Amino acid sequence: MRRLGHEVMAIDPYKALPSALVKWGFKSGYLGISHAVRQYVNARIQNSTFDLVWVDQGDACNADLIGDLRRHRVPIVNYCQDNPYVKRDGYRWRQLLRAIPEYNLIVTPRESNVATAYEAGARAVMRVMFAADEVVHRAQQIEQNEVAEYTSQVSFVGTWMPERGSFLISLLKRGVAITIFGPRWEKAPEFPALKPYLRLGPLSSQRYVKAIQCSSIAIGLLSKGNEDLHTTRSIEIPAIGTLFCAERTSEHMDMYNDGEEAVFWKDAAECADVCLNLLNDPQRLTAIAKAGHERALKNGNFNENLISSVLKRLSSVGVEF
Numbered sequence: 001m002r003r004l005g006h007e008v009m010a011i012d013p014y015k016a017l018p019s020a021l022v023k024w025g026f027k028s029g030y031l032g033i034s035h036a037v038r039q040y041v042n043a044r045i046q047n048s049t050f051d052l053v054w055v056d057q058g059d060a061c062n063a064d065l066i067g068d069l070r071r072h073r074v075p076i077v078n079y080c081q082d083n084p085y086v087k088r089d090g091y092r093w094r095q096l097l098r099a100i101p102e103y104n105l106i107v108t109p110r111e112s113n114v115a116t117a118y119e120a121g122a123r124a125v126m127r128v129m130f131a132a133d134e135v136v137h138r139a140q141q142i143e144q145n146e147v148a149e150y151t152s153q154v155s156f157v158g159t160w161m162p163e164r165g166s167f168l169i170s171l172l173k174r175g176v177a178i179t180i181f182g183p184r185w186e187k188a189p190e191f192p193a194l195k196p197y198l199r200l201g202p203l204s205s206q207r208y209v210k211a212i213q214c215s216s217i218a219i220g221l222l223s224k225g226n227e228d229l230h231t232t233r234s235i236e237i238p239a240i241g242t243l244f245c246a247e248r249t250s251e252h253m254d255m256y257n258d259g260e261e262a263v264f265w266k267d268a269a270e271c272a273d274v275c276l277n278l279l280n281d282p283q284r285l286t287a288i289a290k291a292g293h294e295r296a297l298k299n300g301n302f303n304e305n306l307i308s309s310v311l312k313r314l315s316s317v318g319v320e321f
Helices: 019-028 034-045 063-070 094-102 112-119 144-150 164-173 193-195 205-213 233-240 252-253 267-279 280-300 303-316
Strands: 052-055 076-079 105-108 126-129 152-157 178-182 199-202 217-222 243-247 264-265
Touching: 019 063, 034 063, 034 152, 034 267, 063 076, 063 094, 076 205, 076 303, 105 112, 105 303, 112 126, 152 164, 152 205, 152 267, 164 178, 164 193, 164 205, 193 199, 205 217, 205 233, 217 233, 217 267, 217 280, 233 243, 233 252, 233 280, 243 267, 243 280, 264 267, 267 280
Parallel strands: 052 076, 076 105, 105 126, 152 178, 152 217, 178 199, 217 243, 243 264
Antiparallel strands: none
16 A cells, blocks of 8 residues: 555554464454454544555454444445355454444455355445565575575465365375475374475565475465465466466466466366476476466556555445445
């Protein structure tokens, strides 16, 4: 938003709570503690004036807080990259679901969420594509002492989820040399078998880019619990310049030409075949990665475009206060 020329007051509602209570909030839907977030946000706004309230995620913001913000008589937008309408995250989204009718516009990156948001009481819903960032997700300078840390033939960068361990084990059994970056893999039933290929821990934005950039092929796995048909990695990986390898979905097929700008598969067996074939044909691998990078830039699914499109939509949405 600042890059687009807007003045921004950023308030982090999680700072209203100690880390232990944030964890409790994720599990309980902020049961018994959402009032603290309300007080924290209102105290920081006080007599400030602004033209827009943009709530990112919104799990910690209850309906009373959004009602308070409505008194400022400006549009209030919620943009949630997760899927609050499914059961994957338990009670985490309880407050958001109750607050949906208070927002002027709900922005979602899933077509499946549009009707569900209206059913939850949304006044207006806008579907967007996930977005990469114009500045963050681009190739970086790799220092000589970083090469060994990040270089891999095939990488997966992401958090453990129940369906992911068995998938990656299948690739390893087929001889795919894969390196896995990310947190929570200790929870995987397959952890002992995966451990030699893991580089554990959360990644900063810079380390995330380097892990993808230094891989010949980067695999993008969808969250089945979130009903994803594409994710931010669907744009971030090609934007960084690495070959994108992911499940064949209708949205991925709309974004890239299969076998020319990205490579897609229906299961672990096909994924392994695709990776091994490409690693044996480095010229084709490089050509697909280059074409995918160009297509990602052409598609334009980046943060500045996303924000601009939402602001444009607000101008056509009847805003009731």
